[in-house]
Amino acid sequence: MKIDVLNIEGKSTGRSVELPSEIFGVEPNDHAVYLAVKAYHAAQRQGTHKAKEKGEITGSTKKIKRQKGTGTARAGSIKSGLFRGGGRMFGPRADRNYNLKLNKKVKQLARASALSTKAKDGKIVVIEDFTFDNPKTSNYAGMLASLSAADKKSLLVLSEYDKNLLLSSRNLKKAQVVNAKDLNTFQILDAQSIILSEGVIEKMQESFA
Known part of the structure; x- marks a missing residue:
């Protein structure tokens, strides 16, 4: 599946990326997704x-x-x-x-199932790699508005930890920033708009496939 790469202003950069079919094009397994979400909620219990x-x-x-x-x-x-x-x-x-043990392959299948469902529904956006010089909530809110995600639960997935982006987003109730290695099935399902940085796709292919 090919998808256009946008900039933080929501405009096309003229480039496109191929979303790996082994992550974004699998047949969703509802039971694996159920087990992953159940394990996530169980882990939240004190x-x-x-x-x-x-x-x-x-x-x-x-x-x-x-x-x-x-x-x-x-x-x-x-x-x-x-x-x-x-x-x-x-x-x-x-x-x-209350923790529940899940096999590694079940976790991978659940995550791929959730990502494939979001891709099929057109809820995944790819933007070019960016950062902010200083933490500023208004800049992050402006980016979300440009991507038509200001009023939605948004999830920005990065390839590496970025302190400025994390601090810029944390005062926004519906916005969340996460590293690819920490991405879980519940976060994917809970988000109404998933924003992938351009560089994270290759890392996801290495880690999740």
Whole structure:
């Protein structure tokens, strides 16, 4: 798939690039995408939720009634989860790890599936490599406006870390800048407009194919 290269003013540079078919032209695998998004959300969970169990509740340990003859179930402690104010039975414990393991090829397939879907829908834009002399939000917002992405969730994918671009974008609620090596399936699906720097395509082919 060939796509025109634009400048930051949204005008054609007269050049075009070929998007690698092994990344932007695969048959989408919905299940791989589902697993990748599920793993992403699981990794966001802190796992610090905690409930007190019977041994952690402050209260008397005296046996509250005799063992037999009451007509009700036996009970040995007011701290039991059966009573109001007692501990929770089998409650969540702190430091639980929710991470899900995905094979490398499943991650690659999910990422390629998401990119192929965006390419098919015409939501990928390629711009020539650029940078800002100083961090300035208005410059970045102007670039997005030129690319008709000012009111959309945008994702700029760079081949290398660029501090000025990162600082220029972080005050814009719907804008995100990411290095190619850190790109994940959820970010691709969540973006309404994906902006690729011209130099990142070759790096993506090396890393993702």
